[in-house]
Amino acid sequence: MKALPLRPAPIPGEPLDSYMERLAHANGCSTSDLTRLIRQYGDDHVEGLSCLLGGQSLVDFGSPAIPKITIPVQSLGLTSTSFTHRRMRICPSCIAESPWIRPLWRLKVVTACPVHGITLVQNCRRCHEPVRWSTALIGACGCGLRYRASAHKVSHAELVLMRAIGASLDGTGDLVVGDLALRMNTAEWSTLLRYAGRLVQGPTLQRPGKIAVLEDLDVARGLVQGTLALLQDWPDAYWRCLQKFVDAAPWDGGVRRVFTPLYTVIYELLSEPAFQFLRDGFETFLLEHWRGELCGRHRAFRPETLQNHPRKGLAKLAREAGMGRSLLKRLVHNDYLPGIRFRSPSGKRRETITVDVSKVAALLPDRSAYRDLKSTAHLLGLKRSRLRQFVALGILQADCRPDWSRRSHWHFHKAALQDFIARLQTLSRSEAFESTVTLGEVLQFWQLAPQELRALFDALWCGEVPLRMTESTVISAMVLDGNRTRSWLEDYRRRTIPWITPTQAAKLIGVKEQVVYELIGKHLLVADLVSGGRSMLKRIRHDSLQAFQRDYVSLSTLAKAEGTTATALLAKLPAKPVTGPRVDGGRQYFFRREDLAGLNLPDAVED
Known part of the structure; x- marks a missing residue:
């Protein structure tokens, strides 16, 4: 087989079909002609393409693969439907610097260039003709309009998201938005945008994750904007979405029925650990706003969620309180005991009633003995979202008082709060710390995962992490020993994370860090x-x-x-x-x- 006259070298990670198109354009033929030449060589298509390139070795090509051509490509854990096929997206600035198609542009969910911060171009703004390889090389459409005129700057939030997806091509990409820190691979980012981009539709959402025209750049941009709207105002935007499901079925007490299809999405379709924040946000919402019953049937929920949910059905409540079910039901019907009544979804004359557990022990509780969410957050020096997380993790206990307002709101017993603060003050030490850090700084800058936050308080309670707190100090200003706290966190992550750094390994072996790198280089x-x-x-x-x-x-x-x-x-x-x-x-x-x-x-x- 003769080598091609012009043989541009492939670039590592370049999509295979994009390189074939670039190679065909350089030699004035079609991609089908190249495919036919490769297939004529025999079953070894890698060797066939190498012969066309004059025997030069090939690189690792990116997805998507070419049908009937057995040259391997990097799939990134994605199927062929996750990449563009019929349309070409380019960054005019990148093409001007180096004329080849970046693998990131082939992802359907990518809408902007993370390098130049501009939107990708798929069609000419003037004549709406699609971008082709021949026009992309000259940077202008056939009508004369340059593709730079069809691109525009994107927002900082969209740019950060695109950079996270771009970084994931080499492993994982990180995105930090407020208190939310996400780390995902390319497949997980693609999946998140497919589902989260349309969650704002609420109960009208149909066929989640199935977008037939995602190859259209405008459709992909809509998913990106929907995902950013959800993440930038986390968790309030997510909870507003969940509230739409509750408002659409106010008389239904079944979690699965009310939140379909979102329940199936976050607990079955997005069951990977990377999407745990969706489940955590959902269960935190249920703790505050769900008026139905959570029981042992909800096996997918965390035990803390089932334990801390304040509402129970009459049958279970009657057994625990040692009271007759008919008595409790009569109290609810006479409006003496606040309860929520749900109709049977089958249309039968049967209803389900849920009651706040604390109302049974004290039917008319003293409101002055409680603090609301806002004043409690001010007392402790925490954000309300952080305080909700404390409740979800079981660090603090909260009561739900639906009879005090139109919606369920958390209220905190003053005595329980004083006990919580006093318990921290009793653990306060007078010794001098080598370095100091406040709890607020740890919560804001150390990016603790929920399980790490719960483990930190467990370490505080047992005295493993020393603290210093005066009577007039809020808990966010509580001073911790910086060195011991960081050492504890590193030890905890070492026990829960399956790997360590060469620096940590050097300390464990008792050698210098350079020795560890030499041992790695010598494959010992x-x-x-x-x-x-x-x-x-x-x-x-x-x-x-x-x-x-x-x-x-x-x-x-x-x-x-x-x-x-x-x-x-x-x-x-x-x-x-x-x-x-x-x-x-x-x-x-x-x-x-x-x-x-x-x-x-x-x-x-x-x-």
């Missing part, structure tokens, strides 16, 4: 590469570190256990080290433990 210690934004970072799994410590031991460790110098011990040992200054130029000597098994050495060899 296995490490994974993860995306760190502009660079790739090395991460060591715990089992990999344990395997290294089980198989190797350093000369310095042996010398310390033997009570001699490393030089003297090295001269005595008959075993040959696997690495070291005189072996391969390493900074330290390391031996295989099995090579030292027959020698009379201290117990450090067997550790």
Whole structure:
């Protein structure tokens, strides 16, 4: 097979079909002609394309794949339907700098260039003709209008979102919006935009995630704007969406029925851990606004949600309170006990009644003994959204008082709040801290996950993390020992996250950080590469570190256990080290433990 006259080199990550179109355009033929030439070579299509390029080696191509061509592509965990096929999207500025199609542009949910902060162009603004490869090269449509005129600057929020998706092509992309911190791969970002972009429709939402014309840039832009509207005002925008479902079915007490199809989306279709924030926000909403009953049938909910929900059905409440169900029902019907009555969805003359548990013990509670959400947040020095999270995590207890206003609002018992504050004050220490940080700074800047926040308070209660708090201090201004708090958080994440950094591994092994990097380079210690934004970072799994410590031991460790110098011990040992200054130029000597098994050495060899 003869090589093509013009052979532009492929770029790593370039979509395969985009490169084929670029190659065909350079040689004045069609992509179908190139496909036919590759297939004529035989079953090895990779070798066929390499021969057309004069024998040069190929790169890793991006999706989508070409039908009937078995050249592998990077799918990013996505199906072919997640990429554009019939239409071309470009950034005119990027094309002017380097004429090739970026893999990010092929994603249907991507609407802007994360480098130049402008919208992608799919059609000419004047004549509405679609962008083609021939016109993209010259940067202008056939009508004469330059494509730069069809692009415009995007908002900062959209630019940040596009950068997160772009970073995910190399692993994961991070997005921080207020108190919400998201980390997802490309497939998860694509899925989130497909579903979250239309949640604002509320109960009128149909066929979630199924968008037939998503290849249209305007449709994709609508999904992006809908997702940004949801995330920028989190969780209030999400809760307003959920309230639409409740308002559409005020007499239905079934969670699944009322929130269909959203319930199916967040608990079944988006069941991955990356979308846990949707479930957390949903359950936090239920704690405050849901007037139906939450019981053991809702197995998908967190145990804290079921436990902290303030409303129960009459049958269960009667059993727990030791009262007759008919008595409770009569109290509700006579408006002596506030209760919510739901009709049967089947049309039968049967109703379900839910009652606030606290109303049974005190039918007419003293309002002066409670604080509302706003005043409680001011008392503790917290945002209301953060206070809701405290309740959802079980750090604070709240009562729901629907008879005090038109909607259910949380109220906090003053005695319980005083006990909570007094408990923190009793844990206060007078000792000086090496470094200090307030709880408010930890909540705002340390990006704690919900489970980490709950674990932090557990550590405070048991005294593992010291604190200092005066009688006039709000809890957000409570002072923590910065070093010990950070050390505790690193230890907690080390126990819950399956990998550690080379710096952490160096401390555990007792060597310098440079030695760890040398061990990784010599393949004695296995490490994974993860995306760190502009660079790739090395991460060591715990089992990999344990395997290294089980198989190797350093000369310095042996010398310390033997009570001699490393030089003297090295001269005595008959075993040959696997690495070291005189072996391969390493900074330290390391031996295989099995090579030292027959020698009379201290117990450090067997550790």
